[in-house]
Each structure stands twice: as structure tokens, then as C-alpha cells.
Amino acid sequence: MNFVVKSKSSGNEYNVQVYATEDGPVITCDCPAGENGQYCKHRFALISGDESEVVEADAPVSEIAKLVAGSRLEATIDAMHKQEAVVKKAQADLKAIKKTVASAMLGRL
Numbered sequence: 001m002n003f004v005v006k007s008k009s010s011g012n013e014y015n016v017q018v019y020a021t022e023d024g025p026v027i028t029c030d031c032p033a034g035e036n037g038q039y040c041k042h043r044f045a046l047i048s049g050d051e052s053e054v055v056e057a058d059a060p061v062s063e064i065a066k067l068v069a070g071s072r073l074e075a076t077i078d079a080m081h082k083q084e085a086v087v088k089k090a091q092a093d094l095k096a097i098k099k100t101v102a103s104a105m106l107g108r109l
């Protein structure tokens, strides 16, 4: 499957290609991050079903989620979401501790 996405921020267009393999989907993007083998928001948006930046497609975006379901890719995305939640909780905990420290500095404990 081939998708052309147009970045809202830069206006640049990128090609996202999706291939089904025995081990799950392979998804490539020719944006600078994608070409360097890094995490790329264009692919992630399509995997999430976000087609707001799609300007051309030869298949429904929803077909990507079907390929991802049950794949190793899906497991790694789930792990990423879990870790993001851990980080978010840690940031909230740190913020609360800093408030306590600020109160302690003022002798309010």
C-alpha cells in the first residue's frame, strides 16, 4: 500500500509504503527521520488511523491497523505506550515532590 502524506507543519510531502510480510507489516517513510531508520510521526499517524495528512492513498488507512494487529510491531507499540505512561506518572510524581520541597524550604512541613 502506498500513501502520500503532506506535513501540516512543513508542507513537505512524504511517501509511506506498507508491505505485509510473514512477520508482520514493514512500513517505510521517505522523510528525513524515516530514511535514517528513526521513529517517524507520519508512519505512526497512519498506524493510529489518523489520515488527516493523507493526500493520496491506494488503500484505506484502516487496512494498516489490520496488518499491525497481533504483530510484533503492535507489541512494541504497546510497550512504548506503557513506558510513556510510566514517564508521565514519574513526571507528575516529581512535580508533586518539588512542591513539597518548596514548602519545606519555607518551613511549612
Ligand SMILES: [Zn+2]
Residues within 6 Å of the ligand: 014, 029, 030, 031, 032, 033, 034, 040, 041, 042, 043
Ligand atoms: Zn516520516
